Amino acid sequence: MALEHAILVSLSERAGSGYELTRRFEKSIGLFWSATHQQIYRVLKRMEEAGWVAVDVVAQSGRPDKKVYTVSDRGRAELVRWLAEPDPSAGPVELAVKIRGATFGDPAKVAEEIVRHRAKHAERLDVYRQIEKRDFPAPAALTGRHLHQYLVLRGGIRVEEGQVEWFDEVLTALHHPKDAR
Amino acid sequence: MALEHAILVSLSERAGSGYELTRRFEKSIGLFWSATHQQIYRVLKRMEEAGWVAVDVVAQSGRPDKKVYTVSDRGRAELVRWLAEPDPSAGPVELAVKIRGATFGDPAKVAEEIVRHRAKHAERLDVYRQIEKRDFPAPAALTGRHLHQYLVLRGGIRVEEGQVEWFDEVLTALHHPKDAR
DNA sequence: TAGCTCATGTAACTAGTTACATGATTTG
DNA sequence: CAAATCATGTAACTAGTTACATGAGCTA
Structure with missing residues (x-):
């Protein structure tokens, strides 16, 4: 399972909300990886509980509050760990995420x-x-x-x-x- | 979901037990498709209930009984239907199964x-x-x-x-x- | 005698999908 | 005025994985 790590890479490139991440996964990342917003929201919640990301609730005029997620120190450490860890069962998609995230490890x-x-x-x-x-x-x-x-x-x-x-x-x-x- | 159909193709090529199918999915088919025996047994049961396959229990000396599965008329019809049906969400693996099964439709x-x-x-x-x-x-x-x-x-x-x-x-x-x- | 092959299964869990729900704003 | 965009969530379901269980025979 590496959706967590794909999200860590994406948030390392730029902080964003669950909604924004969903958009990104539809485009650049999601050209080969797909994830629905429900899935992303659920994983983000889990990541927050694990302390990998920090939330910043941004109030907006006229539209719902936005929860902007940032990678925390713990999250950065986890990403470094995962990037260095051998994974024999990794497929091309996981490897692509590792390559794209190589800068952060x-x-x-x-x-x-x-x-x-x-x-x-x-x-x-x-x-x-x-x-x-x-x-x-x-x-x-x-x-x-x-x-x-x-x-x-x-x-x-x-x-x-x-x-x-x-x-x-x-x-x-x-x-x-x-x-x- | 097309594990059912992959199994229909495999059983059309040759009848076999859940155990044998598991072996096949580890080799020829499973070079690009993987399925555990638990998964295969469960799907076979469902397929039997749907009338797509018929079971023939073969007693063996020294080792457990074998359940040999054969594709039924209903199963053949379903395979023909699936092979002809357009599926925009099909990936290369599903298409490979359709190509391999083309002979049966x-x-x-x-x-x-x-x-x-x-x-x-x-x-x-x-x-x-x-x-x-x-x-x-x-x-x-x-x-x-x-x-x-x-x-x-x-x-x-x-x-x-x-x-x-x-x-x-x-x-x-x-x-x-x-x-x- | 330890481990592999043959052979089938249950139970618990994780990952991912589909459907439903809400509600304001902007665009055609 | 309808549809799309922004924004988040719950609930129910399907698919697939991991762990556990049993037990005989065969091989190194």
């Missing part, structure tokens, strides 16, 4: 996590390619059920290829920082 | 669904590329927070590119069937 630790996941995906890609070679040596001749199974395998291969290439792009960029020259 | 209907999703992803890719051009005209010079945001956008672009290419591969294969010549 240790980017080198994030890079290490990417290296681990790159290895896992490269291995999986290898398995897929072996299956492709073994079970579908002549794809042009396939029909029906076998063709459909082959097409799904092709999807898996393409996904893993894209993943590995992206990880490489990320690692190249993180390992050769322009500000360290 | 109307492959042309599945192709139509792929066309719709290809359009959606091509549009999204276009949006991402515009953001890339507008917000990151000189990526080589990026550092820190902006670099990290750029890398996430690159991930989104790669994912959508891979998706669109895969859909094209699928459509080419489905539109030019070798057995229709």
